[in-house]
Amino acid sequence: MxxxxxxxxxxxxxxxxxxxxxxxxxxxxxDTLIPGFIFLILYVIWALLVINQTSFIHSFDKTIIDLVSNNNATNIAIATKLTVIGNTSTLTVATIVLFIGLLFAKKFAYAFFTAGLMICANGYNWITKHAVERHRPLVHHLVYADGYSFPSGHSVGSATFFGILIVLTILLVKSKFWQTILIIIWALFPLFIGYTRIFCHVHYPSDVVGGWLEGTTFVLLGFSVLYHLYLNKKYE
Missing domain, CATH: 1.20.5 (Single alpha-helices involved in coiled-coils or other helix-helix interfaces)
Known part of the structure; x- marks a missing residue:
């Protein structure tokens, strides 16, 4: 033989x-193209409801605010500290560190995926804020906040950044156990940050939901681009 x-x-x-x-x-x-378009449609519908100041949005905001708001000193201290994680400056530094780390690891496609997605999501959010021109809640703010209210920049930025970390975890972490643990941790950050924006009276709940929908849309559509331009060709 x-x-x-x-x-x-x-x-x-x-x-x-x-x-x-x-x-x-x-x-x-x-491929996340179809889920991305589903979230895009949901985001557009939500934005139109906010722009038209529908009774549903007013009821939604009031209900959530009544549930979240309180004067507990411990809650105030935690919320005012935790909300800083979603600041533009904080996420910008985190993005730069992640970008450089991926470059050093020679994960060039992932590095530019990260940087490009954060730039696009935050740039689009700035345009949307100035197009909608929704003013912030007219109550005492527990933290400083300027500019327009919809969508919440903290919610968009955190949903996008931690969504990217979820994608990178799935792609780079081999252990299913650590994948699961990290994905849960990354998913909790945008939820807590969004909560703090409502608790600190600087955003309506509908601003936060709009931010989550927008950030998730960018992550899903961005990953679809990465999938077709890089992953699908690399492992075909």
């Missing part, structure tokens, strides 16, 4: 093919 086709050699090839298949499955997920 030809040595090229002996049993040990075939087993070795088979093991290699299985390894490559598993690696491929670990590093690629389904």
């Amino acid at each position: 030809d040595n090229d086709y002996n049993l040990p050699h075939l087993l070795e090839i088979t093991r290699g093919e299985i390894f490559l298949k598993k690696k491929h499955n670990n590093l690629t997920i389904h």
Whole structure:
């Protein structure tokens, strides 16, 4: 029998093919184009409801504000400290650090995916704020906040940044256990940051929901671009 086709050699090839298949499955997920468009539609609908100041939005905001608001000193101290994580300056520094780290790791596509997505999401948010021109709640703010209210910049920035971390965790972390733990942690950050913006009276709840929808839309559509331009070709 030809040595090229002996049993040990075939087993070795088979093991290699299985390894490559598993690696491929670990590093690629389904295209997120359709979910991205679904979130885009939800965001547009939500924005139109806010722009038209519908009774649903007024009722939604009042209900959530009544649930969240309180004068507990501990809650105030935690919320005013935690909300800083979503500041533009904080997320900008975090993005730069992550970008440089990915470059050093020679993950160039992921680095530019991160930077490009943060620039696009925050740039679009600035345009939307000045197009909608919704004023902030006319109550005492527990932290400083300027500019327009919809969508919440903290919610957009945190949903985008931590959404990127979720994507990178799925792509780069091999352990399913640590994938799950990290994804849960990253997902909690935008939720808590959005909560602080309502608690500190600087945003309406509908601003926060709009920010989450916008940030999630950018992450899903951005990943779809990464999938088609890089991942799908790399592991096809």
